[in-house]
Amino acid sequence: MTDFTGLYFSEDIVFKETSSFDQAVFESGTVFYEVIRITDGTALFLEDHLQRLQNSITLDGYSFTVSIPLIHYLLRNLIKRNNTANGNVRIMIHFKQEALPMVYTFFVPHFYPAHIMYEKGVSVALYNAERTDPNIKKMHPDLIRSINTFIKSRDIYDVLLVDKQETVTEGSRTNVFFISGDKLITPPENKILKGVTRTKIFLICNQLGINLIEQNIPTNALSKFEGAFFSGTSPKVLPISHIDKIGFNVEIPLLRTLMKAYDQLIADYIGNI
Numbered sequence: 001m002t003d004f005t006g007l008y009f010s011e012d013i014v015f016k017e018t019s020s021f022d023q024a025v026f027e028s029g030t031v032f033y034e035v036i037r038i039t040d041g042t043a044l045f046l047e048d049h050l051q052r053l054q055n056s057i058t059l060d061g062y063s064f065t066v067s068i069p070l071i072h073y074l075l076r077n078l079i080k081r082n083n084t085a086n087g088n089v090r091i092m093i094h095f096k097q098e099a100l101p102m103v104y105t106f107f108v109p110h111f112y113p114a115h116i117m118y119e120k121g122v123s124v125a126l127y128n129a130e131r132t133d134p135n136i137k138k139m140h141p142d143l144i145r146s147i148n149t150f151i152k153s154r155d156i157y158d159v160l161l162v163d164k165q166e167t168v169t170e171g172s173r174t175n176v177f178f179i180s181g182d183k184l185i186t187p188p189e190n191k192i193l194k195g196v197t198r199t200k201i202f203l204i205c206n207q208l209g210i211n212l213i214e215q216n217i218p219t220n221a222l223s224k225f226e227g228a229f230f231s232g233t234s235p236k237v238l239p240i241s242h243i244d245k246i247g248f249n250v251e252i253p254l255l256r257t258l259m260k261a262y263d264q265l266i267a268d269y270i271g272n273i
Contacts, residue, residue, distance in 0.1 A: 006082035009106035010074045015081055018106065029096030031139040032056045035108065036075075037233045041085040042270045043075050044233075048196040053091065056136045064101055066093070074105045082107055088234065113157075113235050118259070121241030121250035122157035122230075124171070125150075126219060130163045134170075134192050147172045158230065160243060163191065167216045171230055176240075177201065178217065179227035179252055188214040197231040197262070204261045210254070227252040237262045 004018040034049045088110035158171045175198040177186045205212040228240040237259045239250035
């Protein structure tokens, strides 16, 4: 279900060698998770990730409070024990029958887009699939496996999920925005997982006076947009060059402004820790 990088993971407050972990533990029960980017030893926007993790658990009907001091302790020691200051960490909270939930943290493989991808954009394809309870971030291994197989077969960066109403919702691990003139358009929050990076884009737009609209985006309207981009923990703000055969301008000034503003937001966050 998941892969490790690094030599150590944590199971509650105990650190163990990753070689000893039994993957079968996640085959039953319910698993809520967050993936957090570690940059120069700092867990980026950790507070936002933990709030979303708590929201997912509560929305799914579980009575459990995520311990922020515990997560700080685990991440600090996970970074130290693995001697890794940059990468992605997954936090997983595993509920199984009547037992107390178990908290796991570990480094996972990551893919950060190459510089050329930020310059030229990435190609994606439409994919007919819907998440159940999209506001709840929990493991859906069968869906992820089928999407990953499709991505590999098409040699693309990601897919855009399309619901039964033929509207675009989100990427498999990302949110999506479209550009029309001086406006940003993105799918409404009731249809998607509200990404932490997406929330920061909203903040930047408010600060810069950029008009941002949440609305349904039919697949047959995609060609009307001039630009598009993904937002996410690993890609940050990543231009989209093509959706299937529809091309987009990756040099739109509004897009480049948002890319620079988000990078600055990260730098400010690290500087204030």
